Amino acid sequence: xxxxxxxxxxxxxxxxxxxxxxxxxxxxxxxxxxxxxxxxxxxxxxxxxxxxxxxxxxxxxxxxxxxxxxxxxxxxxxxxxxxxxxxxxxxxxxxxxxxxxxxxxxxxxxxxxxxxxxxxxxxxxxxxxxxxxxxxxxxxxxxxxxxxxxxxxxxxxxxxxxxxxxxxxxxxxxxxxxxxxxxxxxxxxxxxxxxxxxxxxxxxxxxxxxxxxxxxxxxxxxxxxxxxxxxxxxxxxxxxxxxxxxxxxxxxxxxxxxxxxxxxxxxxxxxxxxxxxxxxxxxxxxxxxxxxxxxxxxxxxxxxxxxxxxxxxxxxxxxxxxxxxxxxxxxxxxxxxxxxxxxxxxxxxxxxx
Amino acid sequence: xxxxxxxxxxxxxxxxxxxxxxxxxxxxxxxxxxxxxxxxxxxxxxxxxxxxxxxxxxxxxxxxxxxxxxxxxxxxxxxxxxxxxxxxxxxxxxxxxxxxxxxxxxxxxxxxxxxxxxxxxxxxxxxxxxxxxxxxxxxxxxxxxxxxxxxxxxxxxxxxxxxxxxxxxxxxxxxxxxxxxxxxxxxxxxxxxxxxxxxxxxxxxxxxxxxxxxxxxxxxxxxxxxxxxxxxxxxxxxxxxxxxxxxxxxxxxxxxxxxxxxxxxxxxxxxxxxxxxxxxxxxxxxxxx
Ligand SMILES: Nc1ncnc2c1ncn2[C@@H]1O[C@H](COP(=O)(O)OP(=O)(O)O)[C@@H](O)[C@H]1O
Ligand SMILES: [Mg+2]
Numbered sequence: 001x002x003x004x005x006x007x008x009x010x011x012x013x014x015x016x017x018x019x020x021x022x023x024x025x026x027x028x029x030x031x032x033x034x035x036x037x038x039x040x041x042x043x044x045x046x047x048x049x050x051x052x053x054x055x056x057x058x059x060x061x062x063x064x065x066x067x068x069x070x071x072x073x074x075x076x077x078x079x080x081x082x083x084x085x086x087x088x089x090x091x092x093x094x095x096x097x098x099x100x101x102x103x104x105x106x107x108x109x110x111x112x113x114x115x116x117x118x119x120x121x122x123x124x125x126x127x128x129x130x131x132x133x134x135x136x137x138x139x140x141x142x143x144x145x146x147x148x149x150x151x152x153x154x155x156x157x158x159x160x161x162x163x164x165x166x167x168x169x170x171x172x173x174x175x176x177x178x179x180x181x182x183x184x185x186x187x188x189x190x191x192x193x194x195x196x197x198x199x200x201x202x203x204x205x206x207x208x209x210x211x212x213x214x215x216x217x218x219x220x221x222x223x224x225x226x227x228x229x230x231x232x233x234x235x236x237x238x239x240x241x242x243x244x245x246x247x248x249x250x251x252x253x254x255x256x257x258x259x260x261x262x263x264x265x266x267x268x269x270x271x272x273x274x275x276x277x278x279x280x281x282x283x284x285x286x287x288x289x290x291x292x293x294x295x296x297x298x299x300x301x302x303x304x305x306x307x308x309x310x311x312x313x314x315x316x317x318x319x320x321x322x323x324x325x326x327x328x329x330x331x332x333x334x335x336x337x338x339x340x341x342x343x344x345x346x347x348x349x350x351x352x353x
Numbered sequence: 354x355x356x357x358x359x360x361x362x363x364x365x366x367x368x369x370x371x372x373x374x375x376x377x378x379x380x381x382x383x384x385x386x387x388x389x390x391x392x393x394x395x396x397x398x399x400x401x402x403x404x405x406x407x408x409x410x411x412x413x414x415x416x417x418x419x420x421x422x423x424x425x426x427x428x429x430x431x432x433x434x435x436x437x438x439x440x441x442x443x444x445x446x447x448x449x450x451x452x453x454x455x456x457x458x459x460x461x462x463x464x465x466x467x468x469x470x471x472x473x474x475x476x477x478x479x480x481x482x483x484x485x486x487x488x489x490x491x492x493x494x495x496x497x498x499x500x501x502x503x504x505x506x507x508x509x510x511x512x513x514x515x516x517x518x519x520x521x522x523x524x525x526x527x528x529x530x531x532x533x534x535x536x537x538x539x540x541x542x543x544x545x546x547x548x549x550x551x552x553x554x555x556x557x558x559x560x561x562x563x564x565x566x567x568x569x570x571x572x573x574x575x576x577x578x579x580x581x582x583x584x585x586x587x588x589x590x591x592x593x594x595x596x597x598x599x600x601x602x603x604x605x606x607x608x609x610x611x612x613x614x615x616x617x618x619x620x621x622x623x624x625x626x627x628x629x630x631x632x633x634x635x636x637x638x639x640x641x642x
Contacts, residue, residue, distance in 0.1 A: 052536050073542035085533035089555040098551070099541035150541070 002063045002076060002153030002186055003028040004049070010057030011044055011210075018044050020210040021058065026188065026203070031180050034190045035197040035233070036207035042190040043158050045207070049188065050079050050156050062154065078147035079156040082163065084139045086131040086146075092118075093127040096146045117148040120182070121175075137168045144176075148183070157189040161196065173199055194234050198222070206230050228278055228352040237283045237313060240324045241352075242298075246275045254351060260319050264296045268351030280350035283313070286326035288334075291343040298324055298342045302334050316340055386612035396609070403613035407601075412589055413614070416597040419504060423593065424572045427508040432565060434512070435519035440553070443527045460517035468581035471510050496583070500590035503583050507591065511578050515571065519564045526560030527553070559633060566629035570622045594618055 004026040011019035018041045026032050034042045047053040049060060051072035060067045067075055086095050093114055094101075100110045118124045121141045131139055140160060147155055157176075161169045177200055180187050191197055197204050198218045206213040206221065206229070214226040218234075225231035231239045244256040247263055254271045256279055257263040271277060281296075291297040303323070304315035314326045314334060326342055334340060386403050388396035407413050438456065442449060459467065474482045475494055483493045496506040530553065538548045576595035579585060585592035585600065592600070594614065602611035 050540060052539065072540045077540065079537070079540050081533050081537060083531065083533050085531070085537040087534060087537075087552060089558075098538070098543075102542045102547055102551075146537075146541070 004154065004186065004188075005061040006049075006058070007061070008058035009045070009048060009055060009060060011041070011048055011053060012056045018210050019048070019056075022207075022210075022212055024205060024212065024215065026186060029184050029186055031177075031187045031189065031200055031202045032205060033197040033201035033203070034188065034205050034207055035194055036192065036213075037233070038192055040207045041210045042192070042207055046079075046156050046158055046188060046190050049154075050077055051075055052079075076153040077156055078150040078152035078154075079158065080140075080143045080147050080160045082159040084131075084143040084163075086139055086142055088131055090130075091127065092123070092129050092131070092134070092142050092145075095131065095142055096149045098146070099150050113149050113151075114145075117145040120148060120179070121145050136164055137172065140164060140172065144179070148179075153186060155185055155187040157187065159191055160189075162191075162193075169196075176200060195236065198234070204234075206233060208233075225280075225350065228280065231280050231350055231352065235282055237325045237327060239280045239282050239350075240286075241278045241280050242318075242322055242324070244277055244279045244351075246271045246273055246277055248273060256351065258320070261296065261298065264294075264346040264349075266346050266349050266351045270353070271351065275353075278352040280352055281324075281344050282348070283325045283327040285344050285348040286324070286328075286342040287344065288326070288328060288332060288340065289343055290341055294346070295343045296346050296349065298344070300324065300340060302336055302338045302340050305334055305336070307331060314340070316342070382612045382615055385608055386616050388609050390608040391606045399609065403609040404617070407610050407613050407617065410610075412592065413594075413597055415589070416585075416592040416594050419591060420573060420575065420593040420595075422504065423508055423511065423575060424569055427511050428565065428568045428572050430508075431512045431516055431519050431568065432561065435516055435523050435564070436557075436561070438516075438520050439523035439527050440549075442524055456520060457517045459513055460515075462514075464514065464577040465581060467514055468510065468578060471506070471513075472582065475506060498587065500587065503587075503591045507575075507578050507582055510582065511572065511575060514578065515568060519568060522560055522564045523557060526557050530556050562629055562633045566626060566633070569625045569629070573622055573625065574618065 004024075006022050006024040006026075009019060009022040009024075010017070022045060034045060036042055044053060048055050049062075051067070051070065055068045062070075062075055062077070087098065090098065096114045096117055097110050100113060105113075114127070115124065118127055121144060123138065123141050123145065126134065126138060126142070131142065134142065140163075143160070160176075161172050164172060173196060176187075176189075180200075189196075189200060201218055203215060204218055204221055205215050208229050214221060214230045216224075221230060221234045225234060225239075228241065232241070242258065242261070244258045244261070246254050246256055248255045249271055250265075252267055252269060253265045254268045254277070255263045255265055256277060258279075266279065268277070286298065298316070298318060300316040300318040300322075302314060303317045304313075306313040310329070312328045312331055314328065314332070316324045316326065318324060324342075385396070387398060387400060389399045389403070390396040442453070446452060462470075474480050475496060477483055477493065477495055477497060486493045494502045494506050496503040534552055534556075535548055538552050543551065574595055575593050576599070579591060579593050579596050580599070583591045585596045589600075595618070598611050598614040598618070601607045601614060
């Protein structure tokens with residue numbers, strides 16, 4: 001088991017900077033999720049930790065050891081690839097035991113460890129098969145089993161569930177959470193799916209453009225996003241952003257308004273009078289009906305209604321042609337083109353530069 | 354029924370072509386191999402006499418020995434070279450495109466031109482390579498005089514000519530191995546040689562067998578390299594089976610024994626092919642992709 005410290009970690013491919021200085025502390029036994037849009041450098045950062053990519057700048061500590069120049073095999077890590085990367089010519093048993101057989105682990109110990117991993121993942125009956133004889137989910141298990149057998153201090157996962165179908169993904173997510181509880185190892189998990197991040201992580205690291213945007217627990221990120229990017233990335237449906245102007249500032253609170261919205265007080269620091277700003281409202285905080293005292297109001301015409309059973313997603317186009325989405329926990333009788341009015345509590349809104 | 358009569362005229366040209374250039378000549382050669390025949394005399398049936406004659410002819414046995422030597426040394430050396438080069442190319446060589454063209458070029462060169470080139474390069478008196486070997490203090494290849502040197506020369510030439518074939522098969526197969534597997538192996542603790550032995554070689558297995566099979570058969574039929582270089586000389590000492598056949602047929606006009614030799618070659622090739630197809634099947638079934 002191991003903690004990690006990333007200090008000013010940088011990576012460039014030729015003249016292109018991909019990772020632009022990442023600072024991060026990961027505690028022993030933590031489940032950390034790197035999340036961000038495609039191409040933001042998540043995999044690159046993970047591969048730098050694994051030792052598959054050279055580090056262009058900064059320092060990587062695994063435990064107390066500086067690991068910039070250490071070979072992958074000596075870092076005490078194991079990695080699960082998106083493509084599974086199983087050796088096609090070996091049985092499941094040999095795939096899982098490959099690492100141990102390379103460092104000449106005695107046969108009985110190898111056998112015990114492979115069988116233990118197979119037992120944990122409930123795939124004892126698959127040990128003699130070749131990867132080509134397995135389903136996608138089973139291959140994923142073998143890839144995870146191969147990591148478990150190595151007893152690493154740090155597990156690295158690169159989008160391990162993205163090749164599975166939706167139902168299987170939910171099952172595997174729960175199994176991974178259980179695996180983390182049972183093994184207690186440090187896990188770093190890369191995904192572009194914020195739901196996976198929210199459900200699995202002790203700590204989420206939101207990346208964009210090769211920089212850390214915010215680090216925190218899932219609820220911290222949900223409740224107090226540090227910037228507009230994080231606010232838009234975490235939570236589904238996506239947070240609504242409306243352009244507003246700051247009219248007055250009093251302490252931590254700014255009065256904001258737009259042409260179609262009367263002034264409301266919203267928490268926000270570092271704004272001054274006249275600043276343009278973005279008012280962020282999560283779809284779940286919009287309620288149908290006219291505002292009562294002090295609440296914000298939004299009006300428009302219904303553009304889309306999606307009835308999911310547990311909730312109804314309503315898209316509304318405002319008079320300024322802004323698309324606003326509301327998620328309502330009941331089924332409402334609204335149809336395309338109807339006029340609609342929503343109210344929201346200003347305390348639940350966010351303000352961004 | 355109607356369908357078949359409509360289709361037959363369209364297929365007929367192919368059938369006629371195959372029948373007339375492959376099937377009928379093969380049977381004619383079988384017939385010929387069972388008869389004694391030469392110019393100006395009618396063929397007389399001799400049973401398996403021709404086969405016995407060929408198989409006990411010291412010249413044939415020498416030719417067979419030479420052929421087997423070339424097959425064993427040239428093909429395996431070529432495989433090792435081709436594999437080494439395929440791995441070198443796959444490991445991200447600089448200027449790969451230019452080098453690829455250079456490596457593949459011999460395949461585009463006609464054998465006749467290749468031999469003319471080599472004869473000049475290795476000429477015992479004026480050849481630049483000979484001059485270089487002498488300058489380096491190495492023994493020169495006296496291929497026009499010394500039979501063993503001539504065989505070495507022929508072996509080198511056939512490797513040079515066919516290396517592109519072996520190389521391209523192995524290179525394509527190597528490129529088909531996903532990069533992830535090597536990364537997974539590195540994380541599993543494989544040093545480069547472990548990855549080569551436990552990942553690359555098993556996954557290249559089928560391609561290696563295919564390359565070997567084809568090259569065994571090609572090499573067993575080797576003719577132009579020998580004929581153009583030494584014509585089997587000096588004193589029939591560098592003859593290979595195909596040259597022996599040619600001599601029987603066109604120098605000694607013994608068509609019966611030439612036909613028998615031809616069938617012996619076909620059977621030997623089939624034997625090689627069957628063995629390797631069997632091996633290949635076993636491997637493919639083992640890998641079950
Ligand atoms: N070997 C490489 N050479 C050049 N550019 C690369 C290489 N690997 C990744 N990149 C670039 O780095 C960026 C980040 O890639 P990656 O880390 O795979 O993103 P993510 O996993 O977040 O989708 C991408 O723009 C990609 O094109
Ligand atoms: Mg990625």
